[in-house]
Amino acid sequence: xxxxxxxxxxxxxxxxxxxxxxxxxxxxxxxxxxxxxxxxxxxxxxxxxxxxxxxxxxxxxxxxxxxxxxxxxxxxxxxxxxxxxxxxxxxxxxxxxxxxxxxxxxxxxxxxxxxxxxxxxxxxxxxxxxxxxxxxxxxxxxxxxxxxxxxxxxxxxxxxxxxxxxxxxxxxxxxxxxxxxxxxxxxxxxxxxxxxxxxxxxxxxxxxxxxxxxxxxxxxxxxxxxxxxxxxxxxxxxxxxxxxxxxxx
Amino acid sequence: xxxxxxxxxxxxxxxxxxxxxxxxxxxxxxxxxxxxxxxxxxxxxxxxxxxxxxxxxxxxxxxxxxxxxxxxxxxxxxxxxxxxxxxxxxxxxxxxxxxxxxxxxxxxxxxxxxxxxxxxxxxxxxxxxxxxxxxxxxxxxxxxxxxxxxxxxxxxxxxxxxxxxxxxxxxxxxxxxxxxxxxxxxxxxxxxxxxxxxxxxxxxxxxxxxxxxxxxxxxxxxxxxxxxxxxxxxxxxxxxxxxxx
Numbered sequence: 158x159x160x161x162x163x164x165x166x167x168x169x170x171x172x173x174x175x176x177x178x179x180x181x182x183x184x185x186x187x188x189x190x191x192x193x194x195x196x197x198x199x200x201x202x203x204x205x206x207x208x209x210x211x212x213x214x215x216x217x218x219x220x221x222x223x224x225x226x227x228x229x230x231x232x233x234x235x236x237x238x239x240x241x242x243x244x245x246x247x248x249x250x251x252x253x254x255x256x257x258x259x260x261x262x263x264x265x266x267x268x269x270x271x272x273x274x275x276x277x278x279x280x281x282x283x284x285x286x287x288x289x290x291x292x293x294x295x296x297x298x299x300x301x302x303x304x305x306x307x308x309x310x311x312x313x314x315x316x317x318x319x320x321x322x323x324x325x326x327x328x329x330x331x332x333x334x335x336x337x338x339x340x341x342x343x344x345x346x347x348x349x350x351x352x353x354x355x356x357x358x359x360x361x362x363x364x365x366x367x368x369x370x371x372x373x374x375x376x377x378x379x380x381x382x383x384x385x386x387x388x389x390x391x392x393x394x395x396x397x398x399x400x401x402x403x404x405x406x
Numbered sequence: 407x408x409x410x411x412x413x414x415x416x417x418x419x420x421x422x423x424x425x426x427x428x429x430x431x432x433x434x435x436x437x438x439x440x441x442x443x444x445x446x447x448x449x450x451x452x453x454x455x456x457x458x459x460x461x462x463x464x465x466x467x468x469x470x471x472x473x474x475x476x477x478x479x480x481x482x483x484x485x486x487x488x489x490x491x492x493x494x495x496x497x498x499x500x501x502x503x504x505x506x507x508x509x510x511x512x513x514x515x516x517x518x519x520x521x522x523x524x525x526x527x528x529x530x531x532x533x534x535x536x537x538x539x540x541x542x543x544x545x546x547x548x549x550x551x552x553x554x555x556x557x558x559x560x561x562x563x564x565x566x567x568x569x570x571x572x573x574x575x576x577x578x579x580x581x582x583x584x585x586x587x588x589x590x591x592x593x594x595x596x597x598x599x600x601x602x603x604x605x606x607x608x609x610x611x612x613x614x615x616x617x618x619x620x621x622x623x624x625x626x627x628x629x630x631x632x633x634x635x636x637x638x639x640x641x642x643x644x645x646x647x648x649x650x651x
Contacts, residue, residue, distance in 0.1 A: 185559075202522075206525075207522050207525060232528075233530030234525075235527065239523065241519040242519070242556075243518055243519060243563055245519040245520050246520075247523075248515075248518075248520070249513075262430055262527070262534075305524075313529075317526075
């Protein structure tokens with residue numbers, strides 16, 4: 158479980174995140190949704206420690222990340238896996254080396270053990286016979302899947318996904334969403350997904366936090382989202398023509 | 407500018423703390439050595455050979471008095487190549503080739519979130535990415551300077567003897583006469599300092615890239631400019647410290 162308290166972040170005079178608190182439970186994907194530029198990615202980066210918030214605390218199963226010493230921070234970070242918006246695969250390494258990287262640096266596993274684990278993770282995300290391909294030789298959807306394989310290879314306790322469906326076609330998006338949901342359930346880990354894709358919201362949105370102009374305006378599930386009574390959320394949800402056609406049904 | 411210098415020293419501190427295991431760096435250093443050393447060998451050899459050749463021809467051109475013996479040409483070539491051209495001019499070329507490559511590589515990693523990926527894994531990205539570059543630079547650049555010195559003198563010998571400016575015997579005699587071995591020590595001290603400056607400044611510029619592809623190019627250019635300025639300032643300071651009577 159991840160708990161955040163009063164996360165506030167500004168860049169110069171611009172307040173990007175304003176006192177956001179919440180709890181992200183394990184076992185199901187927790188979605189942070191909102192329009193572009195509302196501060197979702199900044200909130201995610203504040204949670205994983207890539208951007209230190211001006212005010213606020215982040216607790217990983219009770220461990221205060223920003224209040225911890227360096228060793229504890231590293232220990233927590235080694236329990237994280239993250240899928241970045243563009244995949245963030247290392248250009249100079251092939252698919253196998255990319256997925257194996259956390260094991261190379263963070264574990265003392267033998268090469269055979271590492272290879273077995275890498276192949277298992279690649280199979281888990283539906284990729285086979287791509288071990289020797291370079292990131293530039295695979296599609297955007299495959300990069301995302303390799304990114305997921307790398308994120309889970311060291312059996313994380315917490316998985317973070319920043320816009321996992323950006324730039325992907327609807328079918329591949331569904332595959333990625335299902336994969337994130339299955340992994341969260343199978344590994345029983347705390348997963349936070351940042352997205353503005355309503356297909357994802359309606360597909361895997363068991364727990365949703367809606368951010369508007371840096372503030373948390375609503376929390377709930379996909380079943381409640383269409384009748385939240387929050388105007389800003391309605392504007393966001395029904396901006397999609399398909400969703401709009403379902404309005405009131 | 408003072409803020410930038412302060413941030414550079416904070417960056418350097420982070421390079422040397424919270425390091426990963428020795429074996430991790432070992433592989434990375436070897437990879438960087440191949441990239442920096444082997445990758446620069448041809449350019450360094452080519453430039454230094456022509457530098458030596460041109461220095462010989464121009465020195466001969468300026469020797470207008472018949473009272474000055476021919477072997478002085480190779481003495482001048484030796485001193486210029488060893489003291490200045492091999493360590494300093496090659497450092498400028500090194501900054502242009504290796505420094506810009508380091509800055510653009512790290513800048514691209516920054517804008518494509520590869521550095522963030524390392525940080526999320528709990529790896530000290532500065533140390534992991536920059537320390538191998540600095541170590542490899544410290545190992546390879548002095549070797550490149552030695553090769554540049556040899557190629558420069560060889561270039562001077564070929565230009566001098568093949569065109570009849572100076573006889574082979576006079577050239578070799580000039581190389582060996584009034585030889586002060588401290589010039590080699592001085593050149594190697596300079597090469598270690600320049601190697602560190604180019605690698606660390608270029609890495610600092612690349613690592614701190616913000617924005618997109620355009621900013622990567624800007625970082626790369628700044629890396630070369632700043633490295634060259636730092637090399638020239640260090641060149642003067644070292645000459646003042648170690649050679650001034």
